[in-house]
Amino acid sequence: MIKKIYAKLKADGIRGFITVVFRRIFPRHLACARRIKPLIHDKIGLEIGGPSGIFKQNGLLPLYRRAARIDNCNFGRYTVWENTIKEGATFHYDKRRAPGNQYICEATDLHQLASGSYDFILSSHTLEHTANPVKALMEWVRILKGEGLLVMILPHKDGTFDHRRPVTSLAHLVQDFDQKVGEDDLTHLDEILKLHDLAKDPWAGGFESFKERSGNNLENRCLHHHVFDTRLAIEVIHHIGLQVLFVEAFHPYNILVIAQKPGRDGEVQNDDFRGLAKPPVWRSPFPSDQPLNH
Secondary structure (H helix, E strand, O other), X not given: OHHHHHHHHHHHHHHHHHHHHHHHHOOOOOOOHHHHHHHHOOOEEEEEOOOXXXXXOOOOOOOXXXXXXXXXXXXXXXXXXXXXXXXXXXEOOOOOOOOEEEEEOOOOOOOOOOOOOEEEEEEEOOHHHOOOHHHHHHHHHHHEEEEEEEEEEEEEHHHOOOOOOOOOOHHHHXXXXXXXXXXXXXXXXHHHHHHOOHHHOHHHOOHXXXXXXXXXXXHHOOOOOOOEOHHHHHHHHHHXXXXXXXXXXXXXXXXXXXXXXXXXXXXXXXXXXXXXXXXXXXXXXXXXHHHHOO
């Protein structure tokens, strides 16, 4: 326990650590929670990765208990986060709910799941571990029903070990999709080894162990292939044709985007979030977002 506390303190800094402790003692919900809960009430969802603390009953966005059922997708039968994973009715996300179905498949290839089969998708700190984010998002949209929800949380570069790296461009993400980049891709490895801040990533160990782990990324999926700020998170969601409903950036390192798949005749209008005609409707505490915060 002491080792875990020390690692958390080292990774998030004293401010981030105090924030986490305070929220566990005095839990609060994000501003959008009241608005989003009814939209998934008694609905069936799929989480990519997880289970995630933020969606639990004492989390900032407690959605697990609202759903009728939540299934799960993970890339392998063993992960550094969850250890051994078994397929079947084994996804335990809430003690008051029966376990959901566990699938072993790539986030970019959900061929086991039929199109339009889920009411909502949850993803917390998963997309950055994907070499081809646009391909992953397109798959998630495929399995969503019309007007289904995507609830996605990404790490903001300013609060993480990525803070020295440049933000990935949308054009780069689109190029990766066009070139059919696979999950074995190590294009960004040299940049990561050069700019990754190991002082903010105590779980990675020293440089040599971090280098070895990174070279075996296909097995462990620990790398952050791409680097996000709030604008990129919004732009990639707009690019895949979803209607953004809510955006919030919050400490210590989170970007929350909630978006909806249009209905058959739906029209997407995201200018207010993209800040094209006037200042964006969201605010951010992160310095690299400040030029967007008027």
